[in-house]
Amino acid sequence: MKWAKSWYLSDVILLALIGIFFGAIFMGTNYVYDVLTAALSPIGLGGLANELLLGLWCMPGMLAGYMLRLKGSATLGELLAATVEMFFGGQWGIATLISGIVQGFGAELGYIVTRYKHYDWLGLTASAATTTIVTFGWDLARNGYYKLQLWLLILYFVVRFISMFVFGGLLTRLITDMLDRSHVLKSSHSN
Amino acid sequence: MNPSIKLLLLFIIALEISFTTIISLNIALVILATLYLLWRRTSLKTLGWLLIVPLLPAIGLWSTQYINGTGDNAQMAWVLFTRIYAFVFTGATFTLTTDILELADALEQNWHLPAKFAYGVLAAYNLVPKIQHEVKVIRMAGLMRGQTLSFWSPKLYFKAILVSINWSQNLAQAMQSHGFVEDAPRTHYRHVPLRASDWSILVIGIGLLQIGAFAIPWR
Numbered sequence: 001m002k003w004a005k006s007w008y009l010s011d012v013i014l015l016a017l018i019g020i021f022f023g024a025i026f027m028g029t030n031y032v033y034d035v036l037t038a039a040l041s042p043i044g045l046g047g048l049a050n051e052l053l054l055g056l057w058c059m060p061g062m063l064a065g066y067m068l069r070l071k072g073s074a075t076l077g078e079l080l081a082a083t084v085e086m087f088f089g090g091q092w093g094i095a096t097l098i099s100g101i102v103q104g105f106g107a108e109l110g111y112i113v114t115r116y117k118h119y120d121w122l123g124l125t126a127s128a129a130t131t132t133i134v135t136f137g138w139d140l141a142r143n144g145y146y147k148l149q150l151w152l153l154i155l156y157f158v159v160r161f162i163s164m165f166v167f168g169g170l171l172t173r174l175i176t177d178m179l180d181r182s183h184v185l186k187s188s189h190s191n
Numbered sequence: 192m193n194p195s196i197k198l199l200l201l202f203i204i205a206l207e208i209s210f211t212t213i214i215s216l217n218i219a220l221v222i223l224a225t226l227y228l229l230w231r232r233t234s235l236k237t238l239g240w241l242l243i244v245p246l247l248p249a250i251g252l253w254s255t256q257y258i259n260g261t262g263d264n265a266q267m268a269w270v271l272f273t274r275i276y277a278f279v280f281t282g283a284t285f286t287l288t289t290d291i292l293e294l295a296d297a298l299e300q301n302w303h304l305p306a307k308f309a310y311g312v313l314a315a316y317n318l319v320p321k322i323q324h325e326v327k328v329i330r331m332a333g334l335m336r337g338q339t340l341s342f343w344s345p346k347l348y349f350k351a352i353l354v355s356i357n358w359s360q361n362l363a364q365a366m367q368s369h370g371f372v373e374d375a376p377r378t379h380y381r382h383v384p385l386r387a388s389d390w391s392i393l394v395i396g397i398g399l400l401q402i403g404a405f406a407i408p409w410r
Contacts (some may be wrong), residue, residue, distance in 0.1 A: 003308075004305045004308075004374075005374065006322065007307065007308075007315040007367065008307075008363070008364045008373070009307040009310075009311050009367070009371070009373050010359045010360050010362075010363035011359075012307055012308055012311030012312065013311045013312075013314055013358075013359040013362050013363055014355055014356060014359035015313050016311060016312045016315030016316070017204075017318065017322070017354075017355035017358055018317055018352060018355045018357055019315075019316070020315060020316075020322050020357055020399060021322055021325075021326065021348075021351040021352070021354070022348070023353070024224050024319075024322050024323050024326045025326055025342055025347060025348070025351065027343065029342050034247055035249065037250075037251040038202055038207045038247060040256075041247075041250050041251045041252070041254045042254065043256065043258065044254050044258025044259045045255065045259075046248075046250065046251025046252065046254055046255050047251060047252065049251065050248075050251075056342065063348075067352075070207060071224035076236075080227050080312055080315075083291075083312065083315055084312070084315070084319070086282075086286060087286055087290070087291045087316070088316070088319055092278065092279065093201075093205075093278065093279060093282010093283055093285060093286050094198070094202055094204075094205045094281065095205055095278040095279070095282060096199045096282075097202065097207065098209075108241075109221075120247065141210050142207050142209040142274075143240070143252060143271065144212075144252070144256055144267050144270065144271045146256070147256060147260045147261055147262060147264070147267045148256070148259055148261065149259050149260070149261055150261055152255075152259045159406070169344055169379075171343065171348070171377055173291045174353070175345045175349050178345060178346070178349040179352060182353075184342045184352075184353060186358055
């Protein structure tokens with residue numbers, strides 16, 4: 001496995017740790033999801049809560065892709081976060097794992113189409129866009145979106161992209177700017 | 192049963208029911224999963240919890256489809272409602288009966304996952320309680336300086352990543368100093384067998400699922 005050789009043990013641990021850290025922070029957003037879902041369900045817009053917060057859950061993948069700059073780091077970052085969450089956050093079981101793969105691959109695709117060269121706004125925006133498209137495609141089947149009325153589909157898609165861009169793009173950029181300024185990234189991949 | 196085969200079977204089930212629209216099949220899976228969980232002595236409290244937790248998202252999906260769906264929207268609403276429960280209950284047959292250590296062993300021994308991935312994730316997983324605590328510490332440290340760090344504050348994530356970088360290097364170093372060598376062959380203390388019976392359960396399980404999805408004329 002040539003691909004595996006480019007990974008150090010500390011990279012794997014790092015991605016898993018970031019996934020868990022982010023997961024622990026996201027736990028605090030569950031109440032936002034609950035309140036929104038409860039408020040919006042009576043008018044048939046319960047899915048909006050998911051659309052609004054999805055960017056947050058896809059952040060580990062996009063950030064991992066940006067931070068480690070290795071092929072597969074976005075996918076692996078999201079997958080590891082999902083694996084740990086499956087055992088520890090718990091109730092969604094295998095569905096978490098599938099979502100993790102779909103979201104991770106979506107984030108990865110953005111770096112693939114920019115040929116792993118654009119660790120800037122272009123790469124992040126591409127990643128936000130591909131994550132939106134890939135996860136939305138999956139939700140067409142999984143959450144039965146293909147049966148929804150067109151205006152709602154468009155609304156969900158737009159909201160999801162905004163969420164991806166705000167959390168996966170803007171917030172990730174702010175975080176990585178801080179990391180760049182503190183010069184921790186270079187040292188993290190040379191042990 | 193071999194954890195990796197169990198995971199594969201449940202993965203296939205979850206994938207397939209994402210594309211089928213049969214309410215009875217979803218309910219049948221929930222019942223089968225419940226029976227299995229009872230047989231594995233899962234407490235009633237846990238089962239009750241499994242019923243309550245997905246209720247809100249399930250209602251959300253149900254009402255979205257019922258109010259804003261097209262075609263036979265009531266049917267689709269119930270498909271999605273039961274599908275969520277099928278996900279949760281079939282998933283629980285794995286997460287409540289298997290721990291991550293067994294899965295990591297199986298993936299490494301039976302499927303030749305490089306040891307650094309298996310043990311690296313395990314090392315991080317064991318820090319979960321410490322990580323939860325650390326998030327509180329970071330927030331508290333922020334509060335002491337008059338900064339409220341919320342889930343949209345880049346600083347919160349930045350500090351979490353700094354800690355992650357630090358811990359990941361410490362952990363990797365600790366593992367290496369205890370004799371862990373990346374990409375070197377390993378011997379195993381815990382053996383995870385991959386038996387013919389595991390494969391039969393996988394094949395039979397997938398077969399039954401196809402009968403449920405295509406052959407039985409559910410209503």
